[in-house]
Amino acid sequence: MDTYDEKFDFRDERNLSLVMDFYELTMSQCYFNSKEKDKEVVFDLFYRRNPDGGGYALFSGLEQVIGYVQNLHFTNEDIDYLRSLQKFSEPFLDYLRHFIFTGEIYAVPEGTPVFPYEPLLRVKAKIIEAQLLETALLLALNHQTLIATKASRIVRSAKGRAVMEFGARRAHNFDAANYGARAAYIGGVVGTATTFSGEKFGIPVLGTMAHSFIQSYESEYEAFRAYALTYPDSCTVLLDTYDTLKSGLPNAIKVAKEVLEPMGKRMAGVRIDSGDIAYLSKKIRKELDRAGMQDCKIVASNSFDEYIIKSLIEQGAQIDSFGVGENMICSRSTPVFGGVYKMSAVKKDDVWIPKIKISENVEKITNPGYKNLYRIYDKESGKAMGDVMALYEETLDEKQDLTIYHPMNSWKNKTFKGGTYQLRSLLQPIFIDGKLVYDVPSLGEIRAYAKEELAHLWDEIFRFEYPQIYYVDVTEKLLNLKLKMLGDIRHES
Numbered sequence: 001m002d003t004y005d006e007k008f009d010f011r012d013e014r015n016l017s018l019v020m021d022f023y024e025l026t027m028s029q030c031y032f033n034s035k036e037k038d039k040e041v042v043f044d045l046f047y048r049r050n051p052d053g054g055g056y057a058l059f060s061g062l063e064q065v066i067g068y069v070q071n072l073h074f075t076n077e078d079i080d081y082l083r084s085l086q087k088f089s090e091p092f093l094d095y096l097r098h099f100i101f102t103g104e105i106y107a108v109p110e111g112t113p114v115f116p117y118e119p120l121l122r123v124k125a126k127i128i129e130a131q132l133l134e135t136a137l138l139l140a141l142n143h144q145t146l147i148a149t150k151a152s153r154i155v156r157s158a159k160g161r162a163v164m165e166f167g168a169r170r171a172h173n174f175d176a177a178n179y180g181a182r183a184a185y186i187g188g189v190v191g192t193a194t195t196f197s198g199e200k201f202g203i204p205v206l207g208t209m210a211h212s213f214i215q216s217y218e219s220e221y222e223a224f225r226a227y228a229l230t231y232p233d234s235c236t237v238l239l240d241t242y243d244t245l246k247s248g249l250p251n252a253i254k255v256a257k258e259v260l261e262p263m264g265k266r267m268a269g270v271r272i273d274s275g276d277i278a279y280l281s282k283k284i285r286k287e288l289d290r291a292g293m294q295d296c297k298i299v300a301s302n303s304f305d306e307y308i309i310k311s312l313i314e315q316g317a318q319i320d321s322f323g324v325g326e327n328m329i330c331s332r333s334t335p336v337f338g339g340v341y342k343m344s345a346v347k348k349d350d351v352w353i354p355k356i357k358i359s360e361n362v363e364k365i366t367n368p369g370y371k372n373l374y375r376i377y378d379k380e381s382g383k384a385m386g387d388v389m390a391l392y393e394e395t396l397d398e399k400q401d402l403t404i405y406h407p408m409n410s411w412k413n414k415t416f417k418g419g420t421y422q423l424r425s426l427l428q429p430i431f432i433d434g435k436l437v438y439d440v441p442s443l444g445e446i447r448a449y450a451k452e453e454l455a456h457l458w459d460e461i462f463r464f465e466y467p468q469i470y471y472v473d474v475t476e477k478l479l480n481l482k483l484k485m486l487g488d489i490r491h492e493s
Helices: 022-033 062-071 076-084 090-097 127-132 134-157 174-186 195-201 211-215 220-230 244-263 277-290 306-314 443-454 476-492
Strands: 040-046 104-107 121-126 162-165 236-238 269-272 297-301 321-324 340-348 351-354 371-378 384-391 402-405 413-416 421-425 428-432 472-474
Touching: 022 090, 022 127, 040 127, 040 134, 062 104, 062 134, 062 428, 076 090, 121 127, 121 134, 134 162, 134 174, 134 306, 134 340, 134 443, 162 174, 174 195, 174 443, 211 220, 211 236, 220 236, 220 244, 236 244, 244 269, 244 277, 269 277, 277 297, 277 306, 384 402, 384 476, 402 472, 402 476, 472 476
Parallel strands: 162 321, 236 269, 269 297, 297 321, 384 472
Antiparallel strands: 040 121, 040 340, 104 121, 104 428, 340 351, 371 384, 371 421, 402 413
């Protein structure tokens, strides 16, 4: 393990190396048996559709990719298991026994808004090394990008009101709960109810009481009183165990007046978890204000998503913060992100040969070649105007006019006048020659970066219904290459 840069060590305590599709191993043995087993290839990881029909996705999960690559090795137990399958030769198993990643990985920084078809991560490595990464890369990035995107949508719908992640009990497993909370924090939630995520990632943890707490006491008042005495500086009580307006709210006000205020303390908040949330919040706000408790916050939770929160705000609901569970942690409305990992180039005689995957389904035709990705910013407004994919050897000059083309149609193009735009290379080096070279930011830094980057997008991209489509185009050289390859393949067939 002395080949790793120990300054940044994100390896999972578990050995997850065999978390891969079996065909990665069967294909790799074929490569191993070939005289070209050490040939270099390039793979692109990208996706085809934004979740929920939205206008963007929020890239997340890179830190877990780093940890997987750092720890990718095969133990004696792994080798013994693979041997027992009677599918692999001893020379190949010995290769796996001494396996270590020596290639190159470039990726978009976590928290970057991203769009369909552009490479979010690029692997350049020997073919076996690149192939064995496939499942783990997709697993980490698909999951967290999905949840971060959903969280971002929900946070945006709240229009500045705090959103809390409450979804652990609905997550698909322990890892989904913990990494989902991490992704949601990148997406803008203020904290999580998942305590382990607080410990592991430094996310603020939040939570007060359940209905069972109140039911365990002889009366609702006694339950509220016990909680207030234990947490006088942060007392938030749940109102809807019995009757929100006739029981919960009067008892909350009584405890505030009889227990907290004599101590010089204030009731921090009340929470509602059922019923007509808009109606109840208005009634609660009126009664709290009448009792001189204008500073008491109203927290609501009840299977919320971005559309329900948007509707509640439009109805004038008096809610200060939202707790969101299953609709965020599972991205229930669109539970699959759909990232893919496709070969784009093979090196032969020191020349990169572009590769393309074709399909009768146009959206599944890949963009060939060893590529870079750039974001185009308007100099005057600072807004992102589009992204462009270019072949690796191309040099783009901000002083010159830049015309970008739809990836399949030359007539669909847009020209940016030289001197009016700025280019930013989105793919950053993560691993070079198998060594981690990336200065991995803290989770708080990633969260702040995501907020900053989202501010560079036009408001029209954030519409929940029929958002503006963001340009993800190609240079003329890349378009011509793609069309020529398609034409040649059709001619040959």
